Amino acid sequence: MITFEGVSKRYPDGTVAVDHLDLTVPTGHTTVLVGSSGSGKTTALRMINRMVEPTAGTVAIDGDDVRGQDPPVLRRSIGYVIQQAGLFPHRTVADNIATVPQLLGWSKRRARERSRELMDLVGLEPAHSSRYPHQLSGGQQQRVGVARALAADPPVLLMDEPFSAVDPVVRAGLQDELLRLQAELRKTVVFVTHDIEEAVKLGDSIAVLRPGGRLAQVDSPERLLAEPADDFVESFVGYDRGVRRLSFFPARDLPLRSDVIVGEGETAAVAREVAATTGEPWLLVVDSRRRPLGWVSADALAAAADDRDVAELDLVGYGHIFTVSTDSLRAALDAAVLSPAGRAVGVADDGTVLGAVDQTELGSAIWAAGSDDDRSGTEDGRG
């Protein structure tokens, strides 16, 4: 657990980077410090490993004031991932990763073994070990940065906008990778970003800092989106926070209709009958393995000859699909909005169709999520 108690940083010229910060970072969780430029988030982060010394207050790790330790010694026990990776250009990937083990005096063999382990952990090919940083892509460099930070297995990991210098696709991949790593390693992670999307995706809790270094709100991502403490947080979180918040509600409780599904090989006459009994304007056609082929409209069925195979009719693409067991309401809503039939197709993990949900049913589920606030509010509480 990392605790900030009344921590301030005031520079000699009078600017205040951090103003009376009280914050608890729980062990084994990811806490994201988010804020715009000048909110002091990086300054706060660097107080943990003494790269910045507070002018007032105390920063403690598990109750021990960080000022009780010699800075270089303290820093070797805290992983640090910097923006742009900060790899040593004159050292190979393996040597970069082994930096802290070498400083700690590990034997060459043990450091090398540890390097190999970590490359495997962060998804780098062993062949990369003898390359130099500039021979890697931005995403690979950042993986090396993460591996280097984890090399001596520190309990605390500080990450200072680590993914902001890579393109969005690579960034999403690195974020997923971090979530996977964190699920496995359960480090105490303090992550700094200016990107609220990234904060919501990665954080177990989010601390929003306002310009001038004052804490605006600490909450779980879902609570932050549901109930911003004030106008500043609300504007920072963004206008579509309602939609984004839906990513915290599972899609698995949605009522899926399977009676609107017709299989490949059925005749138009049979399908017309289905459309008539269900009163649905669209039917979903699936193949023999129950994978989606597309939507057929009741109008198209009405115009078709009785003995035509439904799969041969003019089908409308099914667009996005959502995986019922793992996706959120947000993904289901997205699939429904993008579908020409206005309905989202839900599939099982193996890709077979479980059923479809229309926008009316989605609407009720979203309404239920909105009125759920009181229940979820008790889970994390306010910081």
Next chain:
Amino acid sequence: MVEAVRAALAFTEPLWGWAVQSWQWGWSNFDDPVGPMLAEHVLLSYASVLIGLALAVPLGVLSVRYRVVYPPVLGGVNALYAVPSLALFFLLLPYTAFTPWTAILPLALYTLAILVPNVVDGLNQVPDHVRQAAVAMGFGPLRRLLRVELPVAVPVIIAGLRVASVATISMVSVASLVGLGGLGGVILTYGFARDFAAPVVVGIALSVALAFATDGLLVLAQRALTPWARDRGPARRGGRSARRRIPGTGARAREEAAA
């Protein structure tokens, strides 16, 4: 065609004669004085550059760590550079007499004007994120200097060494006026003093050859010392990915400034 070649040969004949004559003179006098004087030239120039480097590194490190030190240091080494070498040689004579130090000390001081700025530039072009990463990993100040900052500065420092060594090799000859000039002695004592062209040509040719050879050695040394810089020019700071990241760096710098 044949006529043209013949005419050209006739025109250059005196030059050919000169070259052959010089070669013959140089060869027959290699044991004395050409060989020993070449050796002296190597000793004087290499010792000067090495001593200059040994002084420039700590001066450069100090100038980077304490920025107020740099302007006076730079002013000082530039002022030294402006002092005519001949004057310095004669000024030193009463103290160091006709030992090699009379030549080495001034020449070493001259290299500072080239080497100190290069050490400073080399250290300053260590990317900020690399330096901060080194701090965050737990390098103390000395270890950071020796294991991260100086190694990353090596290409720029060697670039300075190349300029300094060529300049020094050419300047050594002036010391022949106090009897210590290496190949300058060949040019002065055996050439001009006797109004004889061959030693002048030999002295110039060997001096230029030595400069080329030294430069080549330094290029090889750089390749051996900095395998990591091999497929990117030493002048390119931070390499391929750095340019793409400049916007990020700017944002950080602004944030730090605002903080």
